[in-house]
Amino acid sequence: MEYHSSPDKITRDYFDSLLLETRYLDSDLPNTTVKLFGETFSTPIMTAALSHLHNSANNGMVVYAEGAQKSNTLHWVGMGEDKELEEIIATGAKTIKIIKPHANNAEVFRKIRHAVDAGCIAVGMDIDHAFNANGGYDNVFGLEMRPKSTEEIKDFVEAAGVPFIVKGVLSTSDAEKCAKAGCKGIVISHHHGMMAYSVAPLMVIGDIVKAVGNDLDIFVDCGIESGMDAYKCLALGAKAVSVGRHLMPLLKQGSDAVSARINEMTSELATVMARTGVKDLQSMDPTVIHRRNF
Numbered sequence: 001m002e003y004h005s006s007p008d009k010i011t012r013d014y015f016d017s018l019l020l021e022t023r024y025l026d027s028d029l030p031n032t033t034v035k036l037f038g039e040t041f042s043t044p045i046m047t048a049a050l051s052h053l054h055n056s057a058n059n060g061m062v063v064y065a066e067g068a069q070k071s072n073t074l075h076w077v078g079m080g081e082d083k084e085l086e087e088i089i090a091t092g093a094k095t096i097k098i099i100k101p102h103a104n105n106a107e108v109f110r111k112i113r114h115a116v117d118a119g120c121i122a123v124g125m126d127i128d129h130a131f132n133a134n135g136g137y138d139n140v141f142g143l144e145m146r147p148k149s150t151e152e153i154k155d156f157v158e159a160a161g162v163p164f165i166v167k168g169v170l171s172t173s174d175a176e177k178c179a180k181a182g183c184k185g186i187v188i189s190h191h192h193g194m195m196a197y198s199v200a201p202l203m204v205i206g207d208i209v210k211a212v213g214n215d216l217d218i219f220v221d222c223g224i225e226s227g228m229d230a231y232k233c234l235a236l237g238a239k240a241v242s243v244g245r246h247l248m249p250l251l252k253q254g255s256d257a258v259s260a261r262i263n264e265m266t267s268e269l270a271t272v273m274a275r276t277g278v279k280d281l282q283s284m285d286p287t288v289i290h291r292r293n294f
Contacts, residue, residue, distance in 0.1 A: 007193035014200035023277030030273035042072040043266040048244025049098040051078035057251035067258025069093035103144035128168030153181040185217035209237035227268025
């Protein structure tokens with residue numbers, strides 16, 4: 001079936017429907033530093049948990065990590081071989097490893113152990129790769145996937161011994177189950193439109209923040225292309241945001257180009273913070289945002 005309104009377009013349209021008021025009086029230059037999982041970073045604009053970037057650039061996954069390290073931001077990594085993860089960690093980038101929901105839980109536990117031993121500061125699972133587009137279970141590069149229960153997530157949390165994050169949350173229901181399982185964070189994401197007509201992450205973030213905001217760090221990814229986009233996520237309750245596809249075309253230019261764009265987006269974010277009276281990330285105020293209805 002052909003769908004005429006993809007989640008990516010829905011997400012972009014929703015971003016663009018959010019307008020900001022200005023608050024100049026008593027404002028000053030803002031501070032964009034953020035503390036995540038015991039580490040301090042220069043920006044809340046992180047990389048996203050991408051995979052297989054060798055198709056975008058030679059040694060693309062390592063180039064991507066080097067860009068994050070040069071910008072002193074948190075780096076996320078998706079699917080890949082053990083050796084590749086070790087090379088990523090060797091760049092010095094503080095890294096979170098996101099693991100697919102393998103049908104064989106023994107492989108999940110093995111990957112958790114390897115990621116922690118390699119030096120990842122947190123691990124997690126990409127829950128939305130459980131099903132394929134044909135009414136069956138997903139198979140990713142020949143690897144069988146299965147949906148996970150709240151109890152299984154709890155087992156992964158206990159096995160990790162470091163913060164565990166679930167990626168692919170798009171409802172208060174899943175968010176509450178993640179909190180119940182002992183997760184430290186969630187990534188609100190529709191995985192680049194994996195299901196047609198998925199809600200935009202910012203359409204549900206308010207309800208999720210109300211439900212679990214005191215129990216979980218909330219991150220957002222999908223469609224973030226500017227410091228303005230990042231600001232809107234942060235103002236509505238995100239702790240930090242992930243940028244992936246927007247950075248991919250820069251990989252062929254090298255890690256300096258990736259870092260430069262992250263830094264530029266951070267400057268864009270700081271500009272909006274200054275113009276809305278926000279001195280630091282702890283001072284974000286959702287009342288600055290208005291939804292366009294014309």
